[in-house]
Amino acid sequence: YDYLEQELLKLKDLPAVTLDGHSMRLMGNIEFPEEIPSLKGHGGQGVGLYRTEMLYMNRPGLPDEEEQYRAYATIVENVAPEPVTIRTLDIGGDKLATDLHLEDEMNPAMGLRAIRLSLRRPEVFKSQLRAILRAGCKGSVRLFFPMISGIEEVRSAKAVLRECMEELRSAGIPFDEKIETGIMIEVPSAVTIADLLAREVDFFSVGTNDLIQYSLAIDRTNEHLAHLYQPLHPAILRSLKTVADAAHAAGIRVCMCGEMAGEPLYLPILLGLGFDELSMTAVSIPRVKKILRRARRSDAERLVARALTFATAAEVESFVKSEISARFSESFD
Amino acid sequence: YDYLEQELLKLKDLPAVTLDGHSMRLMGNIEFPEEIPSLKGHGGQGVGLYRTEMLYMNRPGLPDEEEQYRAYATIVENVAPEPVTIRTLDIGGDKLATDLHLEDEMNPAMGLRAIRLSLRRPEVFKSQLRAILRAGCKGSVRLFFPMISGIEEVRSAKAVLRECMEELRSAGIPFDEKIETGIMIEVPSAVTIADLLAREVDFFSVGTNDLIQYSLAIDRTNEHLAHLYQPLHPAILRSLKTVADAAHAAGIRVCMCGEMAGEPLYLPILLGLGFDELSMTAVSIPRVKKILRRARRSDAERLVARALTFATAAEVESFVKSEISARFSESFD
Numbered sequence: 243y244d245y246l247e248q249e250l251l252k253l254k255d256l257p258a259v260t261l262d263g264h265s266m267r268l269m270g271n272i273e274f275p276e277e278i279p280s281l282k283g284h285g286g287q288g289v290g291l292y293r294t295e296m297l298y299m300n301r302p303g304l305p306d307e308e309e310q311y312r313a314y315a316t317i318v319e320n321v322a323p324e325p326v327t328i329r330t331l332d333i334g335g336d337k338l339a340t341d342l343h344l345e346d347e348m349n350p351a352m353g354l355r356a357i358r359l360s361l362r363r364p365e366v367f368k369s370q371l372r373a374i375l376r377a378g379c380k381g382s383v384r385l386f387f388p389m390i391s392g393i394e395e396v397r398s399a400k401a402v403l404r405e406c407m408e409e410l411r412s413a414g415i416p417f418d419e420k421i422e423t424g425i426m427i428e429v430p431s432a433v434t435i436a437d438l439l440a441r442e443v444d445f446f447s448v449g450t451n452d453l454i455q456y457s458l459a460i461d462r463t464n465e466h467l468a469h470l471y472q473p474l475h476p477a478i479l480r481s482l483k484t485v486a487d488a489a490h491a492a493g494i495r496v497c498m499c500g501e502m503a504g505e506p507l508y509l510p511i512l513l514g515l516g517f518d519e520l521s522m523t524a525v526s527i528p529r530v531k532k533i534l535r536r537a538r539r540s541d542a543e544r545l546v547a548r549a550l551t552f553a554t555a556a557e558v559e560s561f562v563k564s565e566i567s568a569r570f571s572e573s574f575d
Numbered sequence: 576y577d578y579l580e581q582e583l584l585k586l587k588d589l590p591a592v593t594l595d596g597h598s599m600r601l602m603g604n605i606e607f608p609e610e611i612p613s614l615k616g617h618g619g620q621g622v623g624l625y626r627t628e629m630l631y632m633n634r635p636g637l638p639d640e641e642e643q644y645r646a647y648a649t650i651v652e653n654v655a656p657e658p659v660t661i662r663t664l665d666i667g668g669d670k671l672a673t674d675l676h677l678e679d680e681m682n683p684a685m686g687l688r689a690i691r692l693s694l695r696r697p698e699v700f701k702s703q704l705r706a707i708l709r710a711g712c713k714g715s716v717r718l719f720f721p722m723i724s725g726i727e728e729v730r731s732a733k734a735v736l737r738e739c740m741e742e743l744r745s746a747g748i749p750f751d752e753k754i755e756t757g758i759m760i761e762v763p764s765a766v767t768i769a770d771l772l773a774r775e776v777d778f779f780s781v782g783t784n785d786l787i788q789y790s791l792a793i794d795r796t797n798e799h800l801a802h803l804y805q806p807l808h809p810a811i812l813r814s815l816k817t818v819a820d821a822a823h824a825a826g827i828r829v830c831m832c833g834e835m836a837g838e839p840l841y842l843p844i845l846l847g848l849g850f851d852e853l854s855m856t857a858v859s860i861p862r863v864k865k866i867l868r869r870a871r872r873s874d875a876e877r878l879v880a881r882a883l884t885f886a887t888a889a890e891v892e893s894f895v896k897s898e899i900s901a902r903f904s905e906s907f908d
């Protein structure tokens with residue numbers, strides 16, 4: 243095992259590129275600065291998902307702009323020149339923050355959470371956005387909004403962002419004037435109108451955990467339904483294709499930051515669909531990179547075309563597994 | 576008011592047909608036999624949604640096959656020769672039945688409910704299916720399954736139905752050999768694979784309340800999110816079109832039984848999308864019929880084509896309202 247780990251770590255400084263020359267950026271999901279050494283040690287090309295919830299949880303009061311700025315700046319500086327993709331507060335639902343005075347909700351996963359909560363509490367939202375904008379001067383930062391369900395939410399969020407920029411500009415505080423903004427694609431309606439949303443932002447980041455949960459109406463924490471939570475459900479495959487195609491048609495990047503991104507079984511599919519970036523737990527990066535470096539994009543595209551012809555998740559899965567052992571087999575040794 | 580009501584009730588025996596000769600079947604949603612006189616008094620052409628949950632709720636024990644048979648047969652006999660569309664148990668979630676021993680769930684709306692529960696408890700499911708099959712001999716019955724998220728669920732449910740038919744046949748008990756089977760389209764994944772699902776069934780019934788809830792990830796019982804629950808969200812319009820087109824491409828009927836079906840504002844859209852049947856509270860039928868009889872399908876089709884070009888629910892709504900006052904105005908007097 244140690245030997246295999248060592249072999250995988252040797253890949254650290256090799257490019258994440260297929261045999262036929264197609265690059266994918268392999269990034270890490272992080273929550274704390276303490277995770278940066280591991281990210282670098284595993285060859286992560288920046289942070290694809292920096293979750294900011296921990297700053298808000300299990301504490302009295304809310305963090306102010308300065309505290310957030312210091313936290314974000316530390317991470318941005320340490321990851322520079324690679325980018326850090328910061329997700330605005332994705333709290334609510336199961337991750338109740340007492341200081342936000344959230345009431346009990348009947349179905350918290352479909353409740354007042356994430357961007358809905360940020361737009362409802364603009365003073366909280368603005369302190370986070372200003373902190374992110376300022377941290378942008380310490381390296382390379384991208385910003386994105388969770389739980390977007392429609393155009394109005396993106397426009398509202400970007401309007402608040404522009405207000406923050408105005409305020410910082412007036413106060414003479416330096417910030418990243420050209421920050422890239424993106425959205426999570428994790429609500430089914432966002433998939434359905436991905437072509438419209440793609441005109442509003444610089445990138446998409448697909449959150450497969452929630453996307454699967456909402457698309458199949460399966461609470462992903464409900465153990466009785468685990469058998470119905472199927473990442474290879476034909477509806478999920480089609481949705482991923484819709485999102486990737488809409489992004490590329492609009493000339494924007496498409497990233498994946500859900501658990502699917504770090505699972506080797508899905509790599510050929512994500513490669514074939516044309517995902518530009520995958521973000522995962524740092525320790526998963528070497529294994530995914532190894533498979534990527536032995537794969538061909540052209541094979542992966544054929545695999546996806548065929549996978550899209552099946553009617554059930556079971557058929558897709560058995561096809562993908564057989565293809566992997568036939569065509570990508572060395573990668574799984 | 577009474578005068579208007581009387582005027583509307585005069586429409587009772589007139590056909591539900593547009594000025595350009597396109598018919599739609601306007602049906603009622605019911606739970607109890609006591610509602611049948613009102614259904615007939617309002618000119619309902621059968622029952623588009625018979626909810627069977629009440630038989631299972633607020634009582635000790637579960638109803639057996641005989642009790643269910645008597646309940647269904649009473650309704651079927653009284654509605655004949657018009658059809659009764661019986662939905663199998665749509666319980667779970669908020670409508671907890673103690674006798675089904677359901678545990679508390681974190682997100683009941685995405686929990687073990689409806690067809691998921693029926694497939695988990697085949698003996699309960701089979702007693703209901705046998706009762707429905709037998710009631711089919713008393714008139715015209717169609718059967719449909721709620722909360723379908725994929726092909727396997729439909730196939731499993733139909734396999735249980737075939738078992739029930741075998742059992743009845745062996746026992747020499749008469750039943751409807753040619754019962755039509757359909758599914759609710761209310762889970763986003765069912766929209767995404769509507770073309771595949773259409774090959775498995777005789778009709779679709781779109782449940783807009785849940786479809787909107789899951790597609791937008793908005794708990795429809797959460798008052799804080801009421802502003803985000805938008806029936807005219809572009810993603811919902813597109814989804815309705817996807818479903819209607821998939822049904823017709825496969826040569827099956829598409830019905831709507833959610834609240835949208837009984838709301839006059841949406842009639843031009845549902846007509847333009849080609850819905851074959853609408854099922855609603857009986858009292859809504861005359862008003863919807865009045866609008867239908869003064870509408871042209873060709874106008875409605877143009878309205879839908881234009882409505883599909885907007886990016887936000889607000890734009891769609893203001894367009895539909897202005898079109899209605901310009902083109903369907905007499906209908907709203």
Ligand SMILES: [Mg+2]
Nearest residue numbers: 388428449452
């Ligand atoms: Mg999420």
Ligand SMILES: [Mg+2]
Nearest residue numbers: 721761782785
């Ligand atoms: Mg429902």
